[in-house]
Amino acid sequence: MARIKGYPEALETKLRDRYMYGEDAHPEFTDTVEKISMTIPHMCYQCGTCTASCPSAPRSSYRIRKFVRRALLGLETEALTDPDLWLCTTCYSCTDRCPRDIAPTDVIMAMRNLAFKRDIIPVNFLKTVQAIYTTGHGVPNNDVNRAARVKLGMDADPPTTHTYKEFIPGIQKILDYYKLKANADRIVKEREG
Amino acid sequence: MAERKTKKETASTKGTTAAVKKQAPAKAAIGEQPEAKKEARVGVFICHCGTNIAGSMDITAVQDYAKTIPNVAYVDNYKYMCSMPGQAVINKAIADNKLTGVVVAACSPRLHEPTFRTATKEGGLNPFRFEMANIREQNSWVHMHDQEGATEKAKDAIRIAVAKATLLEDLFPKSVPVEKAAMVVGAGIAGMQAALDLANAGIKTYLIEKTPTIGGRMSQLDKTFPTLDCSQCILTPKMVDVGRSENIELMTYSEVESVEGYIGNFDVTIRKKARGVLSMEEGEAMGIVGGGCNGCGDCEAVCPVVLPNTFEEGMKPRKAIYIQHPQVVPLLYTIDFESCIKCDLCVKICGEKKAIDLNQKDEFVKVKVGTAILATGYDMFPVENKTEWGYKRFENVITSLEFERLICASGPTGGHMVRPSDGVAPKRVAFLLCAGSRDNTGNGKPYCSRFCCMYSLKHAHQLIEKMPGVQPYIFYMDIRSFGKMYEEFYYRIQDEGAKFIRGRVSNILEDPVSKNLMVFADDTLLDRPMKLEVDLVVLAAAVQPAADTNRTRKLFGVSCSMDGWLLEAHPKLNPCGTTTAGVFLAGVCQGPKDIPDTVASAEGAASAASIPIHVGHVELEPYFAQCIDEKCAGCGMCVNLCPYSALALVEKDGRKVMQVTEAKCKGCGTCGGFCPGGAIWMNHFATPQIIAQIDAFLLGGEQ
Numbered sequence: 001m002a003r004i005k006g007y008p009e010a011l012e013t014k015l016r017d018r019y020m021y022g023e024d025a026h027p028e029f030t031d032t033v034e035k036i037s038m039t040i041p042h043m044c045y046q047c048g049t050c051t052a053s054c055p056s057a058p059r060s061s062y063r064i065r066k067f068v069r070r071a072l073l074g075l076e077t078e079a080l081t082d083p084d085l086w087l088c089t090t091c092y093s094c095t096d097r098c099p100r101d102i103a104p105t106d107v108i109m110a111m112r113n114l115a116f117k118r119d120i121i122p123v124n125f126l127k128t129v130q131a132i133y134t135t136g137h138g139v140p141n142n143d144v145n146r147a148a149r150v151k152l153g154m155d156a157d158p159p160t161t162h163t164y165k166e167f168i169p170g171i172q173k174i175l176d177y178y179k180l181k182a183n184a185d186r187i188v189k190e191r192e193g
Numbered sequence: 194m195a196e197r198k199t200k201k202e203t204a205s206t207k208g209t210t211a212a213v214k215k216q217a218p219a220k221a222a223i224g225e226q227p228e229a230k231k232e233a234r235v236g237v238f239i240c241h242c243g244t245n246i247a248g249s250m251d252i253t254a255v256q257d258y259a260k261t262i263p264n265v266a267y268v269d270n271y272k273y274m275c276s277m278p279g280q281a282v283i284n285k286a287i288a289d290n291k292l293t294g295v296v297v298a299a300c301s302p303r304l305h306e307p308t309f310r311t312a313t314k315e316g317g318l319n320p321f322r323f324e325m326a327n328i329r330e331q332n333s334w335v336h337m338h339d340q341e342g343a344t345e346k347a348k349d350a351i352r353i354a355v356a357k358a359t360l361l362e363d364l365f366p367k368s369v370p371v372e373k374a375a376m377v378v379g380a381g382i383a384g385m386q387a388a389l390d391l392a393n394a395g396i397k398t399y400l401i402e403k404t405p406t407i408g409g410r411m412s413q414l415d416k417t418f419p420t421l422d423c424s425q426c427i428l429t430p431k432m433v434d435v436g437r438s439e440n441i442e443l444m445t446y447s448e449v450e451s452v453e454g455y456i457g458n459f460d461v462t463i464r465k466k467a468r469g470v471l472s473m474e475e476g477e478a479m480g481i482v483g484g485g486c487n488g489c490g491d492c493e494a495v496c497p498v499v500l501p502n503t504f505e506e507g508m509k510p511r512k513a514i515y516i517q518h519p520q521v522v523p524l525l526y527t528i529d530f531e532s533c534i535k536c537d538l539c540v541k542i543c544g545e546k547k548a549i550d551l552n553q554k555d556e557f558v559k560v561k562v563g564t565a566i567l568a569t570g571y572d573m574f575p576v577e578n579k580t581e582w583g584y585k586r587f588e589n590v591i592t593s594l595e596f597e598r599l600i601c602a603s604g605p606t607g608g609h610m611v612r613p614s615d616g617v618a619p620k621r622v623a624f625l626l627c628a629g630s631r632d633n634t635g636n637g638k639p640y641c642s643r644f645c646c647m648y649s650l651k652h653a654h655q656l657i658e659k660m661p662g663v664q665p666y667i668f669y670m671d672i673r674s675f676g677k678m679y680e681e682f683y684y685r686i687q688d689e690g691a692k693f694i695r696g697r698v699s700n701i702l703e704d705p706v707s708k709n710l711m712v713f714a715d716d717t718l719l720d721r722p723m724k725l726e727v728d729l730v731v732l733a734a735a736v737q738p739a740a741d742t743n744r745t746r747k748l749f750g751v752s753c754s755m756d757g758w759l760l761e762a763h764p765k766l767n768p769c770g771t772t773t774a775g776v777f778l779a780g781v782c783q784g785p786k787d788i789p790d791t792v793a794s795a796e797g798a799a800s801a802a803s804i805p806i807h808v809g810h811v812e813l814e815p816y817f818a819q820c821i822d823e824k825c826a827g828c829g830m831c832v833n834l835c836p837y838s839a840l841a842l843v844e845k846d847g848r849k850v851m852q853v854t855e856a857k858c859k860g861c862g863t864c865g866g867f868c869p870g871g872a873i874w875m876n877h878f879a880t881p882q883i884i885a886q887i888d889a890f891l892l893g894g895e896q
Binding site: 043045046047048049050051052053054057058063065066093097098099100101 | 631633635637698699713714720722
């Protein structure tokens with residue numbers, strides 16, 4: 001940020017223009033989010049049941065109520081560029097309790113999809129994509145887990161792609177169809193070289 | 194079975210003679226279409242309704258088209274057809290053009306049919322020679338963005354209306370006498386107020402109450418907002434008035450069993466449930482001198498059966514023979530036969546008064562009334578269904594009605610506000626507003642229950658006043674303090690120290706040891722999620738229609754809206770009336786209301802219900818069925834089909850034919866559509882008229 005009045009940077013940030021202008025709102029963003037999420041954020045009356053239910057909110061700056069508000073007002077850039085977007089654990093507690101029968105979790109998921117289209121996504125999410133591509137699991141089995149499973153009398157690997165590796169190409173085909181792996185690889189390379 | 198009848202023969206005879214005179218000319222016309230075939234001359238009048246209609250269609254095109262419709266003798270349009278000049282246009286055109294029928298293309302007949310009927314009548318025609326084409330609600334409003342389509346649809350609507358107007362006949366409304374008595378169902382504050390108003394207007398009123406005492410929900414309350422009057426103190430004088438009024442016949446522990454008849458002449462059967470106790474009057478009637486229940490309570494003391502008292506929300510015990518609270522009207526004990534073990538102890542202690550009859554059976558009483566008011570009230574929404582708040586799982590989560598009983602000096606704790614788990618006075622109390630209201634999940638109520646904001650403010654005030662040092666927290670979404678002096682009350686409570694947190698509580702957890710409660714909410718104004726430890730949680734639960742509302746409304750033929758509240762005739766302009774003539778609504782059964790609104794609504798209903806009684810007769814729309822005797826084969830199959838029991842088989846000229854009791858007939862057309870011989874003529878909706886309408890639509894105007 002340009003130092004117009006010569007204040008220290010922290011103060012400059014605090015004094016920045018905070019008006020919400022009419023042109024910030026994009027009604028088509030509301031429509032798109034509703035179409036992808038198949039839920040109705042425009043009906044939100046901001047009671048806060050979602051944030052109060054949220055396991056992430058008490059330990060982070062993530063406020064799902066704010067994201068639903070942004071969806072309602074069509075504040076596209078503000079919603080998609082906020083790193084908090086990626087702090088939802090998708091536990092669906094808010095969806096269970098919302099008195100307006102909105103599915104706030106699905107609003108978040110829709111926004112994440114839209115953000116990804118603009119290459120806005122944390123790298124750890126992309127690594128998950130890569131893990132799924134190679135193993136079929138977002139969190140692949142590891143030696144500690146295998147030992148625990150054996151100890152509990154189960155097979156070392158679960159009856160998934162870990163046991164039936166011949167199904168991995170099927171998963172890869174799906175990810176390739178949506179160019180998810182290619183995009184993930186590209187973005188990771190751009191960020192990490 | 195006791196027969197009761199009010200003596201009001203004078204009014205009845207007057208009404209009947211009037212009826213006979215008015216109706217005389219109608220009969221000759223059945224089944225013929227005399228003048229219509231000769232030369233029908235229909236006038237068409239198109240209303241702009243400002244831009245409501247004219248803004249969505251081409252009025253000139255519609256008018257030009259209307260001129261080409263067969264039998265149309267005159268076409269005109271006007272900005273507001275319902276205005277005085279608009280009506281004058283109709284008036285003048287009828288005389289100038291010798292019209293035989295009038296078509297007004299405007300709004301819904303539900304709004305202006307009476308207006309244009311009057312205009313038709315003033316023009317010198319029979320008012321039933323008028324037909325309305327709805328080109329607003331069913332056209333311009335729904336096709337606002339389709340000018341061409343709307344114009345074409347209006348042409349169709351007018352062509353169809355003209356086809357019917359061509360065949361319309363003179364009809365004469367029927368007048369029936371009105372019984373000078375009324376019935377009020379439910380004796381809460383609404384029913385009591387309505388009954389008192391009717392009684393004070395000189396009308397004999399039957400007040401039916403299903404529980405053993407009158408008073409309803411209001412008698413359960415401690416204080417009333419915003420004036421903080423003691424609820425019982427302002428209610429009991431009215432209860433006493435009801436008990437003493439000569440014009441009110443109070444029937445407690447009674448239910449409406451069946452309703453027959455129509456406005457002016459409802460025959461109502463009432464089930465007087467066996468209460469096992471004789472009143473002093475009943476005792477006297479049975480020849481027991483000085484007998485009957487005097488409310489001494491000796492029986493209650495000896496009764497061995499203990500049950501929860503529903504009046505105290507189950508927080509106080511009662512016996513199988515009981516009164517709900519000390520101020521009941523009538524002061525008369527009641528036996529709960531479902532739990533009575535018939536040990537006879539009460540009979541013995543009652544002794545010479547002989548007030549108790551353990552073998553009493555339900556009794557049926559028949560009364561005749563002219564009009565009826567439903568005031569069936571509300572129940573609390575079972576808020577335990579919202580499992581996240583833990584009602585009935587956590588001891589210290591209570592409802593507002595339980596709070597009312599706990600803080601009430603005559604309540605189970607003598608007015609000492611304690612929490613249920615340990616009987617200790619709470620220090621921090623959370624009030625949860627909209628507990629089940631404004632909830633669209635299906636598990637809850639979509640509407641605002643309307644008085645919870647205000648009574649929760651009152652609860653906070655009562656805590657602060659009674660127990661200095663207590664901190665009330667009010668979790669709200671919006672505070673709806675809309676009434677007179679309500680906003681000022683809100684200001685006062687905030688000033689007294691209640692903390693308002695704008696956020697809905699997501700869930701509550703209980704500390705298993707201390708039984709304290711963790712309340713989770715989002716302080717949306719601070720944008721911080723919060724976890725608050727409190728000693729007591731009060732849920733301002735939603736309200737819903739009383740349990741038997743659906744049964745009662747069906748008996749009286751009243752509709753309900755999607756959420757179960759009884760449906761008024763018009764939400765703004767006829768909030769006390771229903772679509773069934775002679776049946777009115779008072780109080781919360783029509784939708785949530787606080788006490789002032791309930792009383793206002795009750796007085797409105799009483800006023801509306803007294804009008805037909807004071808007039809002495811009512812005019813019924815002449816839309817009844819008529820039997821064409823020559824065509825009737827006397828099969829009698831229609832008789833059982835009639836939902837209003839209006840039809841009967843009678844002997845006429847040596848053979849059986851059907852006869853219609855015109856006042857009972859609602860013109861539904863069930864019999865007319867069914868009759869295999871085509872012998873039933875539905876006035877104003879006759880088969881030839883309907884066929885002409887269908888033809889006009891299908892043939893697109895080609896005859």
